[in-house]
Amino acid sequence: MAKILIIDDEASIRYTLREILEFEKYDIDEAPDGVEGFKKIEENNYDVVLCDIKMPKMDGIEVLEKAMSLEKDTQFIMISAHGTIETAVDATKKGAFDFIPKPPDLNRLLVTLRNALDKSNLVVETKKLKKKISKKHEMVGESVTMLEVKTMIDKVAPTDARVMINGPNGAGKELVAKQLHEKSNRAKASLIEVNCAAIPSELIESELFGHEKGAFTGASAKRIGKFEQANGGTLFLDEIGDMSLSAQAKVLRALQEKEITRVGGNKSTKVDVRVIAATNKDLYKEIEEGNFREDLYHRLSVIVIKVPALKERKDDIPALVEKFLYDIAKDYGNKPKMIDVKAIKKLQSLDWSGNIRELRNVIERLVIMSDKSITEDDVNKYVIL
Numbered sequence: 001m002a003k004i005l006i007i008d009d010e011a012s013i014r015y016t017l018r019e020i021l022e023f024e025k026y027d028i029d030e031a032p033d034g035v036e037g038f039k040k041i042e043e044n045n046y047d048v049v050l051c052d053i054k055m056p057k058m059d060g061i062e063v064l065e066k067a068m069s070l071e072k073d074t075q076f077i078m079i080s081a082h083g084t085i086e087t088a089v090d091a092t093k094k095g096a097f098d099f100i101p102k103p104p105d106l107n108r109l110l111v112t113l114r115n116a117l118d119k120s121n122l123v124v125e126t127k128k129l130k131k132k133i134s135k136k137h138e139m140v141g142e143s144v145t146m147l148e149v150k151t152m153i154d155k156v157a158p159t160d161a162r163v164m165i166n167g168p169n170g171a172g173k174e175l176v177a178k179q180l181h182e183k184s185n186r187a188k189a190s191l192i193e194v195n196c197a198a199i200p201s202e203l204i205e206s207e208l209f210g211h212e213k214g215a216f217t218g219a220s221a222k223r224i225g226k227f228e229q230a231n232g233g234t235l236f237l238d239e240i241g242d243m244s245l246s247a248q249a250k251v252l253r254a255l256q257e258k259e260i261t262r263v264g265g266n267k268s269t270k271v272d273v274r275v276i277a278a279t280n281k282d283l284y285k286e287i288e289e290g291n292f293r294e295d296l297y298h299r300l301s302v303i304v305i306k307v308p309a310l311k312e313r314k315d316d317i318p319a320l321v322e323k324f325l326y327d328i329a330k331d332y333g334n335k336p337k338m339i340d341v342k343a344i345k346k347l348q349s350l351d352w353s354g355n356i357r358e359l360r361n362v363i364e365r366l367v368i369m370s371d372k373s374i375t376e377d378d379v380n381k382y383v384i385l
Contacts (some may be wrong), residue, residue: 002117003045005061005344006030007037008052013102017050020106034058041067046074047120048113053080053087057384061091068095073123075116079104096262105224139175141316141321145308149176156303157183162255164300167307169358173278176307180276181234189233192226196247197239199361204247206263209254215264227260227271234274240294240300241281250295251275275300284338310359317348320356324363338373339366348380 004026006017014030021028031037031043035057041049049067053060064076078091081102088099097116102108139150156163157180165173174193181191199207206215210225226235237243243251254260255275259268277300286292310317321339329336343366352358362383370378 001025001027001049003027003029003259004113005037005040005044005046005049007034007049007060009033009055010052013052016037017104020109024110031333034060034063038063038066041074043071045072048077048116050077050079050113053091054082064091064094073120074142075120076135077112077116087092138323139172139179141313141320142319143308143313143315145313146316149307151311152303152305153183154180156180156305158185160185160274161302162274162300163276163303163305164283164297165276165305165307167278167280168282168309168355170355171307171309172356173280173307174236176305177234177236177238177276177278178185181236184234184274186233186274190230191234191236192230193236193238194226195238197242201244201247204244205250208247209250209260209262211263212265219264222262225262226261227254227273228269230273231271234272234276237275237277239279240277241279241283241286245293245340248293252293252299255296255299277301310355314348317359318344320359321347321363322362325367328364328367332367337354337367337370339376340373342376343374343379344374347383363368 004021006014006021006028007030008017009032010012011032014032018028018030023125029040029046031040034051034055037049037051038058040046040065051060060078060080064078067074067076075097076091076095078088078096078099079102080087080099091099092124097119098112128283134198139146139153153176163177163180165176167173175191179193181187194207196204206219206223206225207226208227210223210228211219213222237251250260253255254273257268258272259270261268262272283292283297287294288299322342325336325339347359347362354361365382369382
């Protein structure tokens, strides 16, 4: 049942609104002035607040502003007999869902209320979904090396500094990039990912910068590139050590000028993008061998985050195994399978050349092949590294 607060200094208005809304099966609370109304908002979670504007002690606009600072999911519908277009616009700018003049039209009130409740429910569901996504991208582990990585993420994420993530394949570089984005001021915008190793060198420039119609054979229509798609957000260039030198030159220009030019075009387009790059290669060696531009490296590596291999953080294996058992069970619609201590110890003794990705695959294999619980014998039988 939706919970609604009515804030109005006129007892007759409060009584009328309560009668109507309780008949519609809403849970109603009320306050005779802004001060008491705001106190109730602080102490309770309301889906919608119907708030008068002209009131003693604290007017409705002040209640609205103070309530917005609480960052709750409550929707405000402002009501007033003295309202003007300017008042309505001002209330909306300050966060109100809608404005209704007094005396309120019953049909409009109920429709507006239902729409406000729909928005409130949508906001709540969106937050739940974001929490699920954040949980999915959670970095598991409390080892010294992982705590260092997490501390760096927390420090760097709120800035717009470009980040270079180093680490072996399967160690979790992509998770670091997603954490940097989710904890940044750009989190509401897109995180666009590009695997530079998976795109042929002749197509990488079109992928990054887009192309105009007819720019090359097969370019039958204009295409928007990843830089433009990430405008206002974050661009994650994974395996950047595999990018061609010609594409590197254009990326360097895009970072310097904050603008790109589509392949086959001559018009520059401004872009506001935070770039995060990742590689499993030794870029200093690549620079010496002429495979990577030194000036681009320095542009990209304002901050360098080293993601440790799993063999450097074996203390985290029990927590990782627990997470994978839970995730796999959820995917399969089963209860998480148990694993005994000896099996965990055996997993910790192994050399994980494929890192976390390999561990996750092994745990899924053990879940499928073992009986009621995973034992040391199961590990010896089914794990081949």
